[in-house]
Amino acid sequence: GAVVSQHPSRVICKSGTSVKIECRSLDFQATTMFWYRQFPKQSLMLMATSNEGSKATYEQGVEKDKFLINHASLTLSTLTVTSAHPEDSSFYICSARDPTSVGETQYFGPGTRLLVL
Amino acid sequence: DAKTTQPPSMDCAEGRAANLPCNHSTISGNEYVYWYRQIHSQGPQYIIHGLKNNETNEMASLIITEDRKSSTLILPHATLRDTAVYYCISRANDYKLSFGAGTTVTVRA
Numbered sequence: 001g002a003v004v005s006q007h008p009s010r011v012i013c014k015s016g017t018s019v020k021i022e023c024r025s026l027d028f029q030a031t032t033m034f035w036y037r038q039f040p041k042q043s044l045m046l047m048a049t050s051n052e053g054s055k056a057t058y059e060q061g062v063e064k065d066k067f068l069i070n071h072a073s074l075t076l077s078t079l080t081v082t083s084a085h086p087e088d089s090s091f092y093i094c095s096a097r098d099p100t101s102v103g104e105t106q107y108f109g110p111g112t113r114l115l116v117l
Numbered sequence: 118d119a120k121t122t123q124p125p126s127m128d129c130a131e132g133r134a135a136n137l138p139c140n141h142s143t144i145s146g147n148e149y150v151y152w153y154r155q156i157h158s159q160g161p162q163y164i165i166h167g168l169k170n171n172e173t174n175e176m177a178s179l180i181i182t183e184d185r186k187s188s189t190l191i192l193p194h195a196t197l198r199d200t201a202v203y204y205c206i207s208r209a210n211d212y213k214l215s216f217g218a219g220t221t222v223t224v225r226a
Contacts, residue, residue, distance in 0.1 A: 006160075032212060043204075044161070044216040093160045097212055103149050103168070106214060108160035 002028050002098045006109035013084055014117055021079045021112045023094030029074035030096035034106065035067070038091040050077040084116045121205045126221040135192040137220055139205030142186040149208045150181060152190045154201040155219070161204065164190065195224045 056069035068080040129135040153161040
């Protein structure tokens with residue numbers, strides 16, 4: 001199956017700093033990537049849709065100025081959590097849509113665990 | 118996207134087939150049924166998907182009823198490594214996936 005990577009796998013930062021998370025599709029080009037957040041014992045919640053070469057679209061209740069998304073190439077999307085606070089601590093997961101696969105399946109990265117102190 | 122309903126949990130014996138049900142009674146004609154699983158602290162893993170026909174791959178089989186209102190994921194020979202949360206999702210044309218609570222499957226030796 002298609003491979004999606006994320007970096008870093010885990011990060012600890014101080015409150016008020018910004019953190020950048022990278023999502024890469026390793027063996028296919030993804031015009032669309034998605035960012036999710038998962039709190040402990042909860043399911044994944046879609047945050048935003050990242051489209052290559054255009055602005056991301058955010059789900060209701062997700063602050064676009066707080067969670068900056070850049071999709072600069074067909075294989076890379078980045079999520080920057082700006083001025084992070086302890087309540088932003090979560091498991092962030094990206095997915096990438098493979099347009100060449102049957103049904104244009106989404107494949108997920110391994111996730112990034114963010115802890116804000 | 119159509120809402121899906123799954124049992125919250127199920128146990129199965131190692132080596133036996135695991136049959137995971139999913140109801141999607143409001144699914145529309147162009148919505149795919151997708152199955153993913155999430156092992157603790159990892160990103161979801163794609164298992165299988167289908168539209169109308171039954172599907173099989175190296176991981177599992179997907180049986181979709183003729184009216185498409187329900188489906189069953191079959192893991193033919195469950196192993197301890199199949200212990201995970203399994204998500205059944207209906208996906209529309211916008212490609213967004215809406216994750217419910219899923220079914221927590223525990224495979225016991």
